[in-house]
Amino acid sequence: MPELDLLSKGMTTCQGCPMELIARAALDTLGPRTITMTPPSCAAILTGSGDETGWGIPSVQTVLMSLPAFASGVSEALKIRGMDDVTVMGFAGDGGTFDIGLQSLSGAIERGHKAVFICYNNEAYMNTGNQRSSATTLGASTKTTPTGKKESAKNIDFMLLHTPLVYQATASVGNIPDFKRKLKKAASKDGPCFIHVLAPCPSGWKFPTDQTIEVAKLAIKSGAWLQFEREDGKITINTKPTDFQLINQYLDGQKRFGRVTPEIRERIIAEAKGRYETLCRLAELDCLV
Amino acid sequence: MQKLVQQRTKMLETLPEIIGPVSVKVSDVHTGAWRYRRPVIRDEDCVRCGICATYCPCGVIEKTDDGMVIDYTYCKGCGICTVECPKKAIDFIEESNFRKEAE
Numbered sequence: 001m002p003e004l005d006l007l008s009k010g011m012t013t014c015q016g017c018p019m020e021l022i023a024r025a026a027l028d029t030l031g032p033r034t035i036t037m038t039p040p041s042c043a044a045i046l047t048g049s050g051d052e053t054g055w056g057i058p059s060v061q062t063v064l065m066s067l068p069a070f071a072s073g074v075s076e077a078l079k080i081r082g083m084d085d086v087t088v089m090g091f092a093g094d095g096g097t098f099d100i101g102l103q104s105l106s107g108a109i110e111r112g113h114k115a116v117f118i119c120y121n122n123e124a125y126m127n128t129g130n131q132r133s134s135a136t137t138l139g140a141s142t143k144t145t146p147t148g149k150k151e152s153a154k155n156i157d158f159m160l161l162h163t164p165l166v167y168q169a170t171a172s173v174g175n176i177p178d179f180k181r182k183l184k185k186a187a188s189k190d191g192p193c194f195i196h197v198l199a200p201c202p203s204g205w206k207f208p209t210d211q212t213i214e215v216a217k218l219a220i221k222s223g224a225w226l227q228f229e230r231e232d233g234k235i236t237i238n239t240k241p242t243d244f245q246l247i248n249q250y251l252d253g254q255k256r257f258g259r260v261t262p263e264i265r266e267r268i269i270a271e272a273k274g275r276y277e278t279l280c281r282l283a284e285l286d287c288l289v
Numbered sequence: 290m291q292k293l294v295q296q297r298t299k300m301l302e303t304l305p306e307i308i309g310p311v312s313v314k315v316s317d318v319h320t321g322a323w324r325y326r327r328p329v330i331r332d333e334d335c336v337r338c339g340i341c342a343t344y345c346p347c348g349v350i351e352k353t354d355d356g357m358v359i360d361y362t363y364c365k366g367c368g369i370c371t372v373e374c375p376k377k378a379i380d381f382i383e384e385s386n387f388r389k390e391a392e
Contacts, residue, residue: 005348009363010317013346016367021346033308058309086308176343202367210368210381213344 006032006056013045016209018173018199018216019093019120020046026089026118029180030187032057035074036089039064039096042127043120046091065100067092068108068117075113087187088115094135095125097196098154109163109192116186116193122201123153130204137224138268139251139260142204148259152271157196158278161230161288166191169229172198174216178238182229198225206255215253222246223272226279235283241276244269293362317363320347324366326381332356334378341370341379 006027013020019042027034037060038047046054047061062070071090078086092101097119105117124142125131132142134154141148157170166189171179179197186193200215202208207215219225223241230236247269251257260268282288330341335356342350342357349360350370371379 007348008317009348009360010320011347012318012320015323015365016369017346021344024346024348025343035309083308173344208368210372212346212367213369213373 007046008054008056011046011054013042014201014203014209016202016212017042018201018212019043019122021173021176022118022120022179022197022199023091025176025180026091026183027055027057029183030087030089033085034087034089035059035078036091037062037067037070037074038091039067039093039101040127041093041096042122043091043093044127064096066104067096067101068105068115071115071117072108072111072113075115079114088113090115090117092117092119093126094119094121094123095133097121098135098156099133106163109160109165109194112164112191114190114192116183116195118183119156119194119196120199121196122199122204124201124204126201126204138271139264140205140256141259142256148257148264152267155275157226157228158275160194161235161282164192165194165230167193167229167231169194170196170198170225170227172216172220172225172227173200174198174213174218174220175227175239178227185229185231204256207253211253215250218246218250218253222250223276224250224268226276228279228283230288233288234286235279235288237279237283241272244273244276247272319362320365321362324361324364324384326366326368327361327384327387328359328364328366328368328370329380329382330357330359331378331380334376336376336378338375341374344369344373 007024011020035058038044039062047059048054053059067090071088075088121135123135124133130142131144136149138152139148167186169182171182198216200212202212220239221242223244224247227238228235339352342352347363347365349364351358368381371381
């Protein structure tokens with residue numbers, strides 16, 4: 001008999017949704033002794049409403065601004081009951097991490113609760129119909145920025161470098177074994193961990209549904225997405241970008257970048273180069289605690 | 290349908306000890322109805338590496354002793370497996386062809 005999945009089949013996420021893949025890979029790694037929570041987002045589809053849920057593990061539907069606060073409470077309660085082997089997994093999107101959930105995330109990290117915060121970054125408020133968030137890339141058109149976003153995205157990874165996270169990493173759906181390895185490492189730590197996962201959204205980014213993984217792979221290759229981890233005050237770069245000019249191919253593959261002018265294109269490439277150079281310099285240090 | 294519910298209920302018994310409140314209501318949506326095109330594995334070319342199962346967002350591909358098996362009740366037909374297969378051993382066939390056969 002086949003093994004029962006901890007996340008039910010037949011979830012009503014879109015075709016080719018990477019968020020569901022991240023949730024599945026996460027449960028595959030963490031196993032049944034996990035408690036999860038989701039804010040109102042695409043991930044709320046997994047948690048469901050009423051007495052229906054997709055998760056085979058205990059799950060909470062929290063409010064958008066205080067998912068990490070919920071996680072802190074659950075984590076402390078588990079500590080009092082002596083259940084140290086249970087992992088608390090916060091599963092929020094970019095709205096629940098970058099914008100609305102930021103203050104409670106920074107609070108939970110500062111208090112040092114044992115929890116793993118996963119952020120699946122689809123670079124807009126996709127569940128409400130593709131509105132811009134602070135994670136939206138420069139030049140991307142959304143419902144609220146129809147001619148393309150004029151500002152560059154907030155770099156949450158660099159912001160969180162100066163917080164007392166025990167483990168911090170970026171991952172991508174383009175490399176699931178790497179994501180699983182990072183999550184396993186995070187679950188073994190005794191303290192707050194943050195994993196930022198790129199989730200290319202076929203309906204919001206406007207590319208064919210079968211290209212989800214390919215877009216994520218190209219983002220790593222082109223340097224639009226950096227793969228690194230921070231542990232014990234030291235940054236390790238996992239994948240080096242091959243060629244920054246591949247960003248042109250990355251932008252052409254998505255219809256949301258249909259109105260990008262050559263100047264904006266140059267700016268996107270320059271910013272990606274700048275991010276990588278900063279990261280390389282930071283990787284030489286070993287005092288980022 | 291009855292068979293499916295029975296199978297699922299039997300599978301629930303294999304669940305490990307639960308650490309908190311969990312809903313046990315079985316109310317899945319048969320997302321297979323969304324599909325326009327159907328992935329079909331050519332068994333002679335398949336090397337059973339399991340990459341399609343790793344990258345399937347819906348978790349409908351399973352590795353069994355008789356090769357990879359796709360659960361068409363829930364497969365949404367996104368086509369990720371057909372692109373990711375290193376041997377290109379998965380065909381993407383229009384769903385209308387199968388309806389004709391069924392008729």
